[in-house]
Amino acid sequence: MSDALSEDGSDINQDDSQEEDVMTPAELIAKLEQAWLNEKFSPELLENRSEVVECVMEQLTHMEANLQRVKKGDAKAGFHRMEIDRIRFVLSSYLRSRLQKIEKYFPHVLEREKSLVEGQPSLLSPEEFAFAKEYYANTETYLKAVALKRMPPNLQAVDMLKAVPEPCLDSFVFLRVKERQENILIEPETDEQRDFVVDLEEGSQHLMRYRIVAPLVSSGAVQLI
């Protein structure tokens, strides 16, 4: 990791006193990259990682502040700048992936959030939830005003859950196994096939239907690549 980050190491550790596991900046960025890749390659919206987002934003602020203190014209400044830009790109890309999925599947995402049981982690951050609700309301208001209210009485509503397609959980994803898994059941796709069971060795890479590994992605046992 660059100088700018290692100077910050101590600051971050003190700020994160609420966190049970204190993360080094390197671990934080690694977590961000994992969340980013998983979100990019998963067909459905994954659980929100707002703690990671907040910590990364703090990290970027520290790095920018450090950069101001570097002597002008010092060659190191360029490298620090690049590091900051890279991290900001990954963070932006992560948030964009999520926004795109929220917009694409908005009724389903809101439905899932509504039907969460007490204690289950939220899919959306509070800000994403507000955005999703506004998107829904904005779109529904528009459709009503422009067309639906001019239609016959029995056709003035559209069931958004039926009208907007759901994500395809059977799409294939590449993954790398982080924690060994035994006896993963692969259900057949067609009637001619039979279901079978595989063991996933640590470090191995596979191409499978997302549906099979979805719980393993949430638990962190596999990483989408």
Add this chain to the structure above:
Amino acid sequence: MFCEKAIELIRELHRVSDGQLPAFNEDGLRQVLQEMEALYEQNQADVSEAKAAGRGDLIPSIKLRHCCLLRNQRCVVAYLYDRLLRIRALRWEYGSVLPANVRFHMSAEEVQWFGQYKKSLASFMRSIGGQEGLDVTQDMKPPKSLYIQVRCLKDHGEFEIDDGTVILLKKNSQHFLPRWKCEQLIRQGVLEHVMS
């Protein structure tokens, strides 16, 4: 044949390449809505007739008209929603101020939807991280090089970069500038990335 006008709306969008936004087909929409009104009225009449005079033979035509009504509704909603998606993409491509030639093709309600979308997006971005937020419409590509060669396409006046130096952006002048400073101006069409 019924629903032809509705299909035409869909085809119109399908024909236009690449996410471009054609003019809002107010006329086409009105014709579909009129067809729906006519179908509905015919069905209302037939349903009463069927009930009152026991005319079971009317039921197939009632069902047919109902299917056409559903199809028309589906096509209209698809047309409108697809346009919204294209408009949404414009925010990400051009920024919050849309070029005049695009705005010209939008209906007043679409402009309103866009205004609301922009606001929601801005709120969301401002809320990221708890301080000033993060503009996620920037940094669309992974950073490759630190500085890039750019040519100025239009006069843009003075431009200050991080170390305090001020550059005069005059049309056709070329500069070697930090990439992150230029992104927005490149997307707005003020600067052009010169790749050697």
